Amino acid sequence: MHFTLLGDSWATRSALISSNKRKKGIVSPRGCLLGMSPRFFALLGAFCWGIAPVFGKLALLEVSAVTGLVARTFLAGGLVTPWVIYQGGLSYLESIPLKSWVFLTAEAFFTAVAGDLAYYTALKRGQPGEVNLIVALAPFVTLLLSALFFAEKISWNKMVGGIFICLGIVLISLGGE
Known part of the structure; x- marks a missing residue:
């Protein structure tokens, strides 16, 4: 499954992103390799x-x-x-x-x-500690949306990590003050 948004295929974007993963380092707007x-x-x-x-x-x-x-x-x-x-x-x-x-x-x-x-x-x-632990659910949301929009493969270790994040949120919500 892939989506088209503003005339560009998400699958095409995903292929570009995947090819960029093979590059080593990060290039700044001036072209400097941060490495x-x-x-x-x-x-x-x-x-x-x-x-x-x-x-x-x-x-x-x-x-x-x-x-x-x-x-x-x-x-x-x-x-x-x-x-x-x-x-x-x-x-x-x-x-x-x-x-x-x-x-x-x-x-x-x-x-x-x-x-x-x-x-x-x-x-x-x-x-702050409790709030940030709950906000830490954001990467799991990103993982699910990346699979949907960019066809990102969800490996078992990513899924287990995401499940642990969700379990942590449940534990926090069950705990008292």
């Missing part, structure tokens, strides 16, 4: 995302979830501005096709608006 595996960056991202809720919770002790989200988004823009300037300004954004802008807009909505607002609301009302 580190996607797993390294995934672990680095996980580490950063593991630290961030502590600071988020501390900030949310004195501000609303919406105010915190807006402030954090503003600050994130300021933090990436030097990198944008180093890369040559916003001119390289002109080369992004309209179809990619549509997908980036959807991704931005689900992560930076809807997802982050739900996350900040949960973080404001709950404990």
